[in-house]
Amino acid sequence: MSEYLPIVSSFVLVLSFVPLIRKIRKNRSVSGVSLLMMSFGVAQSSYFIAYNVFFERFFMVLPFVITGSLSALILYYFIRYNASSKQRNQLALLLALSTLPFGLLLAKDIEAAALLNALTYLGLVMSSIRVMPQTYKTIKSGDVSNLSARYFSLQFLAGGIGLAAELSLGHVSVAHVLMFVMILLTNAAQLGCIQYYRSKPALA
Numbered sequence: 001m002s003e004y005l006p007i008v009s010s011f012v013l014v015l016s017f018v019p020l021i022r023k024i025r026k027n028r029s030v031s032g033v034s035l036l037m038m039s040f041g042v043a044q045s046s047y048f049i050a051y052n053v054f055f056e057r058f059f060m061v062l063p064f065v066i067t068g069s070l071s072a073l074i075l076y077y078f079i080r081y082n083a084s085s086k087q088r089n090q091l092a093l094l095l096a097l098s099t100l101p102f103g104l105l106l107a108k109d110i111e112a113a114a115l116l117n118a119l120t121y122l123g124l125v126m127s128s129i130r131v132m133p134q135t136y137k138t139i140k141s142g143d144v145s146n147l148s149a150r151y152f153s154l155q156f157l158a159g160g161i162g163l164a165a166e167l168s169l170g171h172v173s174v175a176h177v178l179m180f181v182m183i184l185l186t187n188a189a190q191l192g193c194i195q196y197y198r199s200k201p202a203l204a
Contacts, residue, residue: 005165010063016154017070030078032143034134040126041071043098047123051116128182138193152187159183
């Protein structure tokens, strides 16, 4: 049973984007959604895709292709609906910086395997903290009109399933456990922020 948990976690992760994208399309706005959070989503997916393709772990490529593409789709809506010229430049800079490490593959004294291993650890860090910029933006702006609680709920669920899958392994990775714990904590904090700001008018 435990071998199916990563598949279930990936499916829930992909499913989590559906309510968020539907809300953005309905409101024709991405205001309140963190540009940095979605940029981290694109970057970490590209690192994991490169790692899995290089080491021929092709069964792990599809979930990251889908989640990376969905994060990129939200960035597209950001440009289409809300972005100022300054924000467009910020997005271009963020994406350029995220692809910059791949340029090191051209260096003769750097092994591709070592570089891609390092990038996966960078991807793990991004996975761990990617919701933090969203929480900061939510607290700063109080704007939750385009945020979906179901998105963060399903992200939380996917993190819980991923943690269960990791703990069921014979050799547990401390880095992976810490990543999943951070995913649970950051998504729980964001859900708390959404509920708080949505209930504020009722308390007024």
